[in-house]
Amino acid sequence: MLSQEQILHVNPHLASSITFASSRQSFYTVLFLVDHGLKEDAFKAYAYFRWLDDQLDKESLSKSERMAIVRRENALIDQCYSLEGAAPPHNLCEEEYLLVDLLRGDQRKAEGLRLYIRNLMAVMAFDAERRGAVISQQQLTNYERWLATAVTEALHFYIGHDGSSPQDETRYLAATAAHITHMLRDTYEDIAAGYYNIPAEALEKYHIEPHDIHLEGYRQFVKSRVTLAREYFAIGRRYLSKVQNLRCRLAGYSYIACFTPILNTIERDGWLLRPSY
Numbered sequence: 001m002l003s004q005e006q007i008l009h010v011n012p013h014l015a016s017s018i019t020f021a022s023s024r025q026s027f028y029t030v031l032f033l034v035d036h037g038l039k040e041d042a043f044k045a046y047a048y049f050r051w052l053d054d055q056l057d058k059e060s061l062s063k064s065e066r067m068a069i070v071r072r073e074n075a076l077i078d079q080c081y082s083l084e085g086a087a088p089p090h091n092l093c094e095e096e097y098l099l100v101d102l103l104r105g106d107q108r109k110a111e112g113l114r115l116y117i118r119n120l121m122a123v124m125a126f127d128a129e130r131r132g133a134v135i136s137q138q139q140l141t142n143y144e145r146w147l148a149t150a151v152t153e154a155l156h157f158y159i160g161h162d163g164s165s166p167q168d169e170t171r172y173l174a175a176t177a178a179h180i181t182h183m184l185r186d187t188y189e190d191i192a193a194g195y196y197n198i199p200a201e202a203l204e205k206y207h208i209e210p211h212d213i214h215l216e217g218y219r220q221f222v223k224s225r226v227t228l229a230r231e232y233f234a235i236g237r238r239y240l241s242k243v244q245n246l247r248c249r250l251a252g253y254s255y256i257a258c259f260t261p262i263l264n265t266i267e268r269d270g271w272l273l274r275p276s277y
Contacts, residue, residue, distance in 0.1 A: 011094065014047065014094055014095075014098065015040070015043035015044045015046070015047040015048075015098050016030075016040075016043045016047075018043075018046075018047035018050055018051065018095075019043050019046045019047050019050070022046075022047075022050045023046075023050075025254075025258065026046055029251055029254070030042045030043055030046070030158075033159050033247045033248075033250060033251045034158045034159055035158060035159060035160065035161055038157075038158050038161070041102055041158070042154075042158045044098040044099070044101060044102040045102055045113075045116065045117075045154065047095065047098055048095055048096070048098045048099045048102070049120055049124070051095035051098075052069075052073060052095070052124055053124065053127075055069055056069060056070070056124060056127060056128050057193065059193075063128070063129070063131065063132075066128035066129075066131070067125075067128055067129065069128070070121075070124060070125045070128050073096075073099075073121065073124075074121060074125075076092075076096060076099065076100070077099070077103065077117060077118075077121065080099065080100055080103035080104050081103060081114075103117070110157060110161075112153045112154075112156055112157030112161070113153075113157050115149055115150070115153040116150050116153045116154040116157060117150075119146045119147070119149040119150035119153070120146070120147070120150040122146040123143065123146045123147050123150065126139070126142075126143055126146070127195065130195065130196075131193070131194045131195060132194040133196075134196050134199070134200050134203065134210060135196065135199055135200065136199055136200050136201065137199040137200070137201045137202075139199070140197070140199045144176050144179050144180065145172065145176070147175065147176075147179045148172035148173075148175035148176040148178075148179060149172055149175075151175040151178070151179075151255075152171060152172050152174075152175045155175075155248060155251060155252060155255075156243075156248065159245060159247050159248040159251050160243070160244065160245020160246075160247055160248035163243065163244035163245035163248065164243075164244045165242070165243045165244065165245075165248070166239055166242050166243075170235050170236070170238070170239040171239060173232040173233075173235045173236045173239065174232065174233060174235075174236025174237070174239065174240065174252060174255070174256055175236075175255075176232050177228075177229040177230070177231075177232035177233040177236060177256075177259070178229075178233075178255060178256070178258075178259045180225050180228060180229040180232070181229050181259040181262050181263055182259070183197040183225075184197075184222060184225055184226070184229075184262070184266060184273060185262050185277050187213060187273050188213070188273065188274075188275040188276070189275075189276075191210065191211060191213075196210040198210055198218070198221055202221045205217075206218065206220060206221060213272075213273055214272065219270065219271040219272055220271070222266060222271040222272075222273060223271040226263050226266055226267060226271065229259075229263055230263060233256055233259075233260065236252070236256060237253070237256065240252040240253060262277050265277060
């Protein structure tokens with residue numbers, strides 16, 4: 001953990017190096033498309049949540065230990081937003097200080113950044129709690145909404161933040177489709193880690209268990225999810241066409257383009273998921 005004096009000597013390249021190691025697409029999106037003056041903050045935000053997600057995914061942690069981490073990080077966020085001008089909290093690790101620096105440097109108290117932080121923390125908390133349990137359709141819908149809100153608001157906050165964008169019900173659908181695709185892609189890996197992305201209602205409807213990936217019922221569920229993701233991507237493209245900033249539109253289209261081939265592969269495979277893509 002870092003003392004107040006050590007905080008001043010946090011590696012200035014930590015955030016960008018974590019981002020580069022975790023996601024080349026995210027790294028280059030920040031490097032080439034994020035607004036001038038916001039690149040470092042974008043790296044800090046990505047790196048902090050990448051670190052936190054890795055902490056919560058550790059197999060050695062119990063549910064109570066995972067939830068304790070979530071409570072600590074939520075408390076840290078609350079402190080950063082409430083203690084304006086005060087010294088940072090004590091006993092932080094380098095990655096936590098990335099968050100402190102990000103939030104305490106947000107002089108505008110921007111709503112977009114707040115929505116990003118709070119919704120992504122909701123995603124982290126839900127994953128920490130649901131591990132090993134079957135979830136309901138409503139819980140899955142909430143999960144998708146939190147993630148989509150976080151991703152979309154981050155996109156608009158960091159890229160073309162002064163430009164206009166539609167504020168209607170289509171705003172979050174492209175990111176929702178990406179999350180649906182992401183969950184399908186990672187089904188094998190997630191099940192191995194205790195995360196079940198098929199709701200209880202679907203298990204009951206198709207008379208299957210969460211591990212029954214090869215059964216016809218599971219394939220029918222996958223088909224319905226692919227169909228929904230394609231519909232949302234189509235609406236998302238129309239939404240992006242109305243976004244004022246060109247760089248923001250490019251980032252959005254690139255985001256969609258990363259996931260569309262996965263849907264194509266799943267469809268070619270007859271809705272049978274692969275261990276990896």
